[in-house]
Amino acid sequence: MFFKNYIPIIFLWLAITAGVAAYEFDHAERVFAMENEEETANISAFLIPEDKKEITQDQASLSNLLIPDEKIVSETISEEKNLPQVLIYHTHTTEAFRMTAESEYQETSEWRTNDENFSVVALGKLLTEEMEKYGFAVTHDRTDHEPPKLSSSYERSLLTMEKRSEENPALSLFIDLHRDAANIETAQDDFVVIDGKECARIMFVVGKGEKYEDKPDFAKNYALAQAICEELEKICPGFTRPIREKTGRYNQHAGEICLLVEVGHNANTLQQAKNAIPYLAEAIKKVFDGENSLFG
Structure with missing residues (x-):
């Protein structure tokens, strides 16, 4: 209850x-x-x-960091290392080398070819790759500037420089990459041996622009060429030929710093010229990355 x-x-x-x-x-x-x-x-x-x-x-x-843009990363590295952004081009685009069994090509005229695998364009591609390894931001222009006449090639390569500069105002180092002309009978032994490899010798041409009102910065361009030569000579004595001073300007008025570089000549083989390219990139890097660099 x-x-x-x-x-x-x-x-x-x-x-x-x-x-x-x-x-x-x-x-x-x-x-x-x-x-x-x-x-x-x-x-x-x-x-x-x-x-x-x-x-x-x-x-x-x-x-x-997680999803990098290759172009942005390349330009950022160049800026962080205080390196110039670079344009590599070829006023004489079809210049080629002495043929060998490994490097036969179809000639368009003597010592020239439209095949980029065997002309100075192949050197430009390799130099681009080598310089990018060091952190340079590089544009390689493969435009053929020779037609319609070889004698007016510099007029057309100037347009390329101006076009590329308009597209990227940060460009400050312009490299016009050539090969020189030599006596094919007497110059075939004109190379150096580095680490067991035959390397074509390198020469720079610096223009004064004596007949022009708009002149290149001869002193600055010459100083850069000289500094690179000194680094190349440290790698191997005799690697460079004397800098050639010319009265023309070779479009060297159109950029902040300009180099006209001759990698070997027509008596050299393509492989000899290619073997020289990594050392050229190394020398350029040392000049711009040095503690006391005038250009870095």
Whole structure:
């Protein structure tokens, strides 16, 4: 009788207790879900930002690190190392070398070919690759400037320099890559041997622009050529031929710093010329990256 009087009270207490427990569990679950949702949203915003979402500087830096743009990375390295951005081009685009069994090509005229695999264009491609290894940002222009007349090639290569400079105003080092002409009968032994490899010798041409009102910066261009020669001579005495000073300007007025470099000549083989290229890139890097560099 006594117990029956308390049954309603017991059931009421059990109901209240169960309700409180259910509320606390539901509340805890919702709090956890909200916290988890906020954390997930933060992670999502950090890793996959929406187009219109504001991105913090740290997020942008990490994004660039994880998904780099090759061109941006190349230019950034060049800027961080205080290296110039470079244009490599060829005024005499079809200049080629003495043929061997390994390097036969179809001549367009004597010692010339339109096949880029055997002309100075192949050297430009290799120099681009070697300089990029050192952190230079390099553009290699393969335009054939010779047609319609070889004698007016410099007029057309000037247009290329101007066009490329307009596209990228940061360009400051212009390299016109050639091969020289020599007596095929007497100059076939004109090379040096470095690490067991025959390497074509290198020469620079620096223009004064004596007949022009708009003259090159002869002193600066000559100083750069001389500095590179000194580095090449450290690698191997006799690697360079004397710098050739000319009264013309060879478009060297059109850029901040300009080099006309002759890698070997027509009596050299393509392989001898190619073997010289990594050392040329190394010398250029040392000149611009030196502690006392006038150009870095």
